[in-house]
Amino acid sequence: MTKKNPTLWLIIISFLLILFDYSGWLDSFKIPVEKVIIPTKQTVFRAKTALQNFTDILIKYPQLKKLTDDNSRIVKQNRELATEVKICNEENSKLRYQLGAPLPASYQFIPAQVVTVGRFMEIAAGSKAGVKPDMVVVDGKTFIGKVASVSYGRSNVLLPLNTELSLPVTTSRDAKGIVTGQGGGKILLDKVLQKDPLFLGDEVFTSGEGGYPTDLIVGVISHINADDVSTYKQASLEPALDYNKEKMVFVISSL
């Protein structure tokens, strides 16, 4: 019977194995076998995880692609918004500065971004924004120039460096004169009477004549041309600010 059907014998051996294993007699055999089984199972499990991840990626590919596209779009939007925030912050601080300037409350301002500075200062505000020729442009309490020409979206501002400008001014010692461009990027204070005092470091303000607002800073006297023979005295001015570094200015729309 045993030769033809070993099943019963094997069942008996199996029961004996169960008994021995319960007793712990097979531990010395099982421990070395575990060293082979554990890495094998780990390999299988890792393969399964990798396969699962791969199938997950395949299944979710359209979703992942959409997310990637969304991410790219959001990154782009974020960059744009960051730039916009930076511009807004600059604009805000400028506006605060402008509002804090000791100018009459009746003044109304049109903020304008500076496009370029050359012979004229080109600003990104035109007739659409309400800019008109001869309006005065300031930054805080500093005189920037006068609007020379206006198009729909842009305007050209005549700077004190320009020889075409003729700006009535007064110094901190009440000497009256006319500011105009001297050429070569210099500002000239002209038509100052010989009797009027001029000193280096004196500040020069708009006098309020010729349709300009009063008390806007134009510059500081940096050089005096003393000539007793001439009817008038002249002086060179250092601009109150660097026009090339201006990013935003304000057009006074209502005096």
Add this chain to the structure above:
Amino acid sequence: MIRIILAIILFMGVLLESTIFPFPLTLIFFMLMAAFWDDNIALWAFIAGLALDLFSGKILGGNSVFFLAIVWISQRYRMKLHPANLYYQLIFMLLSVIIYSSLIYKSVEIWKLLGATVCYAIILAFLRGFFPQLERHGRLIVE
């Protein structure tokens, strides 16, 4: 050659069942083997059971006893459990899997059972169709 392939499939069943898929795969693969193969099947049941016990970290001999019981029943009722008797084969497989799942995994999942039954039937039909030489010689052929 076919037997080596079946043995590899059996080992894969042990590996998958003990690692990632808690379902009586080894039992099902073994029953497929047992349906076609008579020689030393009890020894294979013993070895497969031991391998599953070792890989599952269970008491040695537990699965062997179950597999050997399957062999004993299939030998006892060999005429009814011939591969050609698909219904008997399926019922026997289903009962075995339900008892095994209840004892070992403490749960019986209907969908897995249905899936296993369908797969078992397909593989059985496939093996009978493409490898007729595997069938036990002349058991049901009574003309």
